[in-house]
Every structure is written in structure tokens, then in C-alpha cells.
Amino acid sequence: DTAVSQTPKYLVTQMGNDKSIKCEQNLGHDTMYWYKQDSKKFLKIMFSYNNKELIINETVPNRFSPKSPDKAHLNLHINSLELGDSAVYFCASSHRRAGDADTQYFGPGTRLTVL
């Protein structure tokens, strides 16, 4: 069984479209994350959710809206896609303890290409 899964793995779309990426984890974790990896392979946090509540929103344009229907799912919806949104988006999950850090496990990534 895949621990952290994302769909789709590849997404090619036109500028201006709206798209969603779905993430699910079956590890029983209470915290989920979205990271963006740019063309130079640099990884940066976008959002993190703990028990369905947003705890980090890292100055991401409001065209990006995460939604967590339950602790096992964190979806990313992107409105009005722009060329600069082309990147690989990773979902991750962990068990968060107050003031402590636990290992984050990553999904396979979604390569988004905006034409």
C-alpha cells in the first residue's frame, strides 16, 4: 500500500485554467504539507495543515487554495494558472508533536506544466 499518494502524477494544462491536485495518506498522521519544487530543484513549503487546520501559509498567491476534508486528505486547488506555476508539487505527511518534529513522508509528486 502506498503511504502518501497524489493524483495526478502529471498535469498539462493551458494558462488561465483551474486545476486540482489530490493527496491522501494512510499513515495515520495528523499533519500534511504541500511543497513546491521549482525548475532548479529547490523545494519550498507552501502550506501545512494540522488536524485539518491551516498552520502555515507561506506567502503563496491566493490563487492557491488548500482544502483538507479530513486528516487523511489535503487537496490543492489552483485558479487561473500561470506559466510560473509550472513545477513539481509534493504532498507530505507527518505526526506532529508540540515543539517537536517528526519525519515527513513524501508523495510521488505531481509535475504541473502550464502552456
Place this chain on the structure above:
Amino acid sequence: AQTVTQSQPEMSVQEAETVTLSCTYDTSESNYYLFWYKQPPSRQMILVIRQEAYKQQNATENRFSVNFQKAAKSFSLKISDSQLGDTAMYFCAFDASGSRLTFGEGTQLTVNP
């Protein structure tokens, strides 16, 4: 804000030899965690090793070990008996709060036959 620096964009090593990847970080936190992740061409992010800052003993996982120097804020990864499957991008990462990983720029390691 925390920063993580990997000063070696690319490295190469011969199969069966040993290689060390460097990482330095900057933080004012006293308790934190450091990680090395590996990203092969498949794109999957795979945990290699983890170190808790409060532990003085360096972490080891089979052929992978770290040299953690807290005072120098240095966290290098040593890979022994390098294998072709070790070819990947390696990322050093830092987490103090349990709410985000801060990554370095990555080091592309190539293991040559």
C-alpha cells in the same frame, strides 16, 4: 529564519568508494532536527537519515552516516561503499517546529561504474 546551505552543487564518486556531502545551517533554535533526503531520477523524495540536535551521537543507517557538529552548525553525510543506485539529488533539511522543512539547494551525486 532558518537557512540551509549545500555548497556542492555536483559531486561524483567511483563505485565502492566513499563520498561526503556537506551541509551547513543557521538557526537560533536550541532544539531541532536535521534530515538528509534523496531524490533519484524517479522524483520520489526518500528519507536517508535523521539526526536530533539534542543527541551527541551521530546517526547511522547502514552505509550512510552523518557528522553532526552542533557548534559549527554543520551536518555532513558520508556514504560508504557507494553503489550505482545511490545516484540521486541529495537534500539536507532542517525542522525546528514540526511544521515545516527548510531545504538546502541540493547536491547532485553521480556514482560512476
